Structure formats: C-alpha cells, structure tokens
Amino acid sequence: MNIVLLDRRTFVETIEFPGPGKEHCHWREYPTTTPKQLVERAADAEVIITNKVPVGAEALEQLPRLRLIAVAATGVDHIDLEAARARGVAVCNVSDYATESVAEHVFAMLLALRRQIVHYHQAVLNGDWSRSPIFTLNDREMGDLAGSTLGIIGAGTLGQAVARLGEAFGMRVWLAERRGAEGIRAGYIPFDEVLRHSDVISLHVPLNADTRYLIGRAELALMKPGAILVNTARGGIVDEAALADALRAGRIGGACVDVLSREPPAPDHPLLSLDLPNLLITPHIAWASRQAQQRLAREVVTNIEAYFRGEQRNRII
Secondary structure (H helix, E strand, O other), X not given: OEEEEOOHHHOOOOOOXXXXXHHHOEEEEOOOOOHHHHHHHOOOOOEEXXXXXXXXXXXXXXXXXXXXXXXXXXXXXXXXXHHHHHOOOEEEOOOOOOHHHHHHHHHHHHHHHHOOHHHHHXXXXXXXXXXXXXXOOOOOOOOOOOOOEEEEEOOOHHHHHHHHXXXXXXXXXXXXXXXXXXXXXXOEEOHHHHHHHOOEEEEOOOOOOOXXXXXXXXXXXXXXXXXXXXXXXXXXXXOHXXXXXXXXXXXXXXXXXXXXXXXXXXXXXXXXXXXXXXXEEOOOOOOOOHHHHHHHHHHHHHHHHHHHOOOOOOEOO
C-alpha cells in the first residue's frame, strides 16, 4: 500500500504519524506540494493525506490507483467531493481534534485585544513605562469580558466549547439561529438580534454556499459600534473588504482574525494594509496547539486503518 502525505510541513517537526503498519506499506511524505506537483507525487498512491493541498476533478482523473483521500483537517472545501464520489474514491476527515485549541485561541485573541496586551508589551519595550511619571502606564482603554454578551454563530462542538469558556468568564452567551430561519429553536436567538446586541461575535460555521460572506456590509452595519468580531472558522465567511472598511471607519469596535479567504495572503490584502490597534491577525494557528496536532495525526492514521478494515469511520463519502 502506497501512502503519500502531501504537506508534512503543516505540522511541527515533533508531531509523529504512527503507522499505519508502516512495515506493510510504502509511506512517502513531502514538506509541501503545489497543485501542479500533485499528480506526479501521488501517481502510484492508494492513499493521499492532505491538509490543505486541493484535490480537484482533473487531478482525480489522473490518479487511477487512488482509493482514499485522508483529509488531515475538519474542513473538506478543498476536495472536489462530487468528482471523488464519481470515481469511487473515499474521503474522510477529522473532527473535534482541536476543540480546546480553537476555543482557547478565541479567548487568547479576545483578551489580547480587550486588555491591549500587544500595545502595552510594545510600550514597555519602547521604554514608555520607564519614562512614566507614575507607577503605571495607562494610556489605552481596556475592557472586561465579564458582564458582556457573547454571540456565537455556529453552535456545534467548537461553538459550544467557546460558549463554556465565555460563561466561565462571566459573559452572557447567545446562540444565533441560522440566518433566514423560519422558526427559532429553543435556546437560540434570531440571527439579526445577535448581531445587534452582542459585544463579541464569534464565528464557528463551515464555509459553504450558505455561509460565504455570511458577515458582509449589511451584517457589519447591524453590529454595535463597540462590538468585536472573532473569526477562527474560514476566511470566506467574512467579506474582508467590508470588514476593512468597517474597522477603518470605526463602525465596529475591533476584529480578531485567524483565517483569511486566501492563505497565505497577498501582501496587499485589505486587512494586512491596516495598521489599527483594534485589529489582531494570527496566521491560521487556532487549531495548532501541540496536543491538537498530535491528536490530528493519530486520527488520520486511525481513519486509514479503519478504511482498509471496511469500517465507515469519519467518512464524508
């Protein structure tokens, strides 16, 4: 059995992929793989492992031996699922491996922004504290999370984990109903009402046709002037040009962004060109605690082993 890991560099070097029965298979891995390199590198593969390398219909047509695409992630929007199904290629993913990592990252970013951590750290390094006429340095307003409203859009495993941490911080947690829903489920708040009244809005939905640009100009206009938008889901869920305009104009209080619609982003990306104290961007690392990465690696291998035993484990198709 030939197994090819297409983008090993996604993981830190200390992460190990155990098995699957490596003495009985040919395991090959590459630090990174471009779409143009995919077919050549996976030509003899029964299994390919991909984190973010896209696998489209054209590539699938040229991989006749391929039996399984093991996605080393939860999202599968980079896989042509219809083309895979048509060719009888199975696809599996890994869910819930980074629940704690993502939820903690949401609050790491949120606290850094609310407490002005980046500003004050740099101010200390710049010597501002040393030059202060008083015992402290207090030139930037901070805010507490306790007592504020946290609106969660996407109340799955990740959203619920964020909700639990929000409650632990003393926040009032609102779960948003789907946009345009005819009815409101018990325990949920209408989508627009969550936008209007939340102090923090955290996104935890997958990227698909229904959620692309879920947060656009109209939605940003509904938000409170001091509200903070947190996106650790997918970049395409937010209209990034509209978000840049809203931040530049001061229409919302701030944004914490871990994902962008194009990754890595171009240097002239509308959010990267902003130099604003209320914008915090991290490079798609909410999922990437060491513990989460190791769980992901183990789950990928377990999925492969299960497939060859004939089990339907984490199968998308």
